[in-house]
Amino acid sequence: MDEKQQFSERLKAAMAVAGLEARPAVLEKLFNLHYRGTPVTYQGVRRWLTGLSLPEQDKLELLADLLGTDADVLRYGNKKRGQVAERKAGWTETTNIDDRLAIELFLRLPQRSRQAVRQVIQALADKLP
Known part of the structure; x- marks a missing residue:
């Protein structure tokens, strides 16, 4: 499994821990409510969730914050395979x-x-x- 696919799996797992359905429309809506740059498209978010692309660093950091995890863990994973970062206090x-x-x-x-x-x-x- 390549790094984009691995990121996709971690992103979907973090969404599940955050109580979100791993659907592009859900993440696109939440992300664009908080992002101050050019909004991401449905297709762009779909590419993250299907392992076809990786978000830029500023987007990755916001994703991690929204999902209550660490940007490095979301991007690169934990030392133990398959483990999702413990959710930060929040919702x-x-x-x-x-x-x-x-x-x-x-x-x-x-x-x-x-x-x-x-x-x-x-x-x-x-x-x-």
């Missing part, structure tokens, strides 16, 4: 990609809009049994 296992995307979008809102959203959430929570 709980109960949040899914939709929850994370909603929170990321919430954080982009202006303060006044955030307050309105918090009030709606509080009103809904007050109705819980």
Whole structure:
């Protein structure tokens, strides 16, 4: 297995540990929410996941951060084969990609809009049994 294929396997494993489906559309959406450069394409992400290409270093570092792992481990692997880096503290296992995307979008809102959203959430929570 060549280095691109090995990276692909580590990327898919890191996505699974992060609670994400190993699908290009999922990773593309999450990645582009955070990347400050030119957005990656669906085809580019698909190439990472199928072992046809490797991301550039800045993209690799962001991928690792988003997936809660180390960039070197994601790129080169651990000393023990097949081992995925321990997930960094962050999202709980109960949040899914939709929850994370909603929170990321919430954080982009202006303060006044955030307050309105918090009030709606509080009103809904007050109705819980």
